[in-house]
Amino acid sequence: xxxxxxxxxxxxxxxxxxLDGVHDRFLEGRGAPSAVAKGSKDFATELDLELERTISGQxxxxxxxxxHGEEFGGPALTSGTAWVLDPIDxxxxxxxxxxxxxxLLALVRDGEPVLGLAWFPPLGRxxxxxxxxxxxxxxxxxxxxxxxILDEAMIGFGAFNIESTGRVPGLFRHRxxxxxxxxxxxxxxxxxxxxxxxxxxxxxxxxAIVFGHHPWDNAAGALMVRxxxxxxxxxxxxxxxxxSGSVLAAxxxxxxxxxxxxxxxxxxxxxxxxDRVDTAGPRGAEGTS
Numbered sequence: 068x069x070x071x072x073x074x075x076x077x078x079x080x081x082x083x084x085x086l087d088g089v090h091d092r093f094l095e096g097r098g099a100p101s102a103v104a105k106g107s108k109d110f111a112t113e114l115d116l117e118l119e120r121t122i123s124g125q126x127x128x129x130x131x132x133x134x135h136g137e138e139f140g141g142p143a144l145t146s147g148t149a150w151v152l153d154p155i156d157x158x159x160x161x162x163x164x165x166x167x168x169x170x171l172l173a174l175v176r177d178g179e180p181v182l183g184l185a186w187f188p189p190l191g192r193x194x195x196x197x198x199x200x201x202x203x204x205x206x207x208x209x210x211x212x213x214x215x216i217l218d219e220a221m222i223g224f225g226a227f228n229i230e231s232t233g234r235v236p237g238l239f240r241h242r243x244x245x246x247x248x249x250x251x252x253x254x255x256x257x258x259x260x261x262x263x264x265x266x267x268x269x270x271x272x273x274x275a276i277v278f279g280h281h282p283w284d285n286a287a288g289a290l291m292v293r294x295x296x297x298x299x300x301x302x303x304x305x306x307x308x309x310x311s312g313s314v315l316a317a318x319x320x321x322x323x324x325x326x327x328x329x330x331x332x333x334x335x336x337x338x339x340x341x342d343r344v345d346t347a348g349p350r351g352a353e354g355t356s
Contacts, residue, residue, distance in 0.1 A: 075174075075197050078130060079182055082150075082172055083195065085125045086186045089118055089170070093155075093188045098164045112162055118154035118170070126150050132174070137283045144282055144309050145178040153283035156185075157259030166190060171261045173286035178309045183287035183294075185265045194265045196294035202268050211296035212270055217324040220273020220317075221253040223263030227278065234312060235278045235302075239332070243276065246332050250324070260314075264288020267316050268295040274317025274325055276302070282309050289314060298322035302329050 096114035115138055123134035123141075134150040135141030142149045150172060155161050157168035169187035173180045185194040193205050201208040224244060231237035247254055255272070257263055261284070263275035268291040277285060289299045289307050300306055302313040304326045317325055 072197075075182060078132075078174060079184075079195060079197055081129050082126065082174070082182065082184055083193070085122055085129070086170055086172065086184060086193075088125070089121055090186070090188050092121075093118065093170065097161055097168075097189070112155065112158060114161075115155045115158065119152060122152060122154060122170070122172070123150075126152075135283070137281070144175050148174070148176045151175055151180075151283050151286050153261070153281075156261040156284065157257075160258045165258070167257050167259050167262045169259070169261055171283060171287045173282075173290060175282070175286060175309060180286040180290040180309070183290035185261050185287050185291065187262070187265070192265075194268065194291055196268075196291040198290060198294070200294055202291050202295040204269060209269060209295065212268075212318040214320040215273050215318045217250050217273065217321050217328075220251060220321050221255055221271070222247060222251055222317075222321075222325070223266060223272045223275035224254050224256050225260070225263070225276055225278040226256065226258060234280070240278055242332050243329060246328050247276075247325075250328060260284040261288055264292055264314070264316055267297060267318070268292045270295075270318070273321040275314070276325065276329075277314035277316070278302075279314075280312045285311075285314050289316060292316040300326070303333075304330075 119136040119138045123136055126132065126134050132148055132150055133142045134152050135144055136152040144151060153171040155168060156171045161168040166189035168189060169185055172184045174182035181198040183196045195203045227237050227240035229237040229241045260277050260279060263277065265288060266272040267275045286309060292299050297316055297318055299316045301311040302315050307314055315325055
């Protein structure tokens, strides 16, 4: 094991201990009401703010590495080293007591995630990966993803409002959903990007279509899918980076079919959706909450 490998293993252990340390508090807060409005149909709970402060403070103290969190921001992610944190992924689920919610954490170096953790306390599941290594589920290495076909796969689908006129308009999302439903009757909308990407990495889902661009939603899961042997790009098929405007993650074979489907849908009149984004820009409701 190289010095770099040892360092990442140590950081992974520390990060896991920090997330384990807020496990009970995470569960206690389920059902917390909206506390801070963040835009149209988006909000944070007091637990979002509390958990981000707690986790960020402990990570900085124990590792000396600054944290870029969903609620309070932080250092740029395209250069240097930083943690990127979503204290509660699937906030609407969390606020309503739904079990598909958790905490997402990645370590990013010069724009590349090198560690990824997704803790889902209501499910009792802990996913993790180190760049170049296998996906870990509750600490146990998982087998690599096998090639699959779309007709036999469940696909996680990002949230949308058909009237939205944002970066990826709601009407296009609706068209993609319609096209997907003609190819697979197993579409699932979980309300949590973390769930969609973790389940893709473990093989429960054959793929996930993520319309949001926020790095705290996507970085940990993108790394986990790659470590599991999956393919991760944006919706135009460009290799995913921390600046990508969307995520298309899937098992080999399924990814190619999804990409063809999206390209055909875009050809019916939609403009490009992979514009790079400012990773330190304003918070918004592009992803699932």
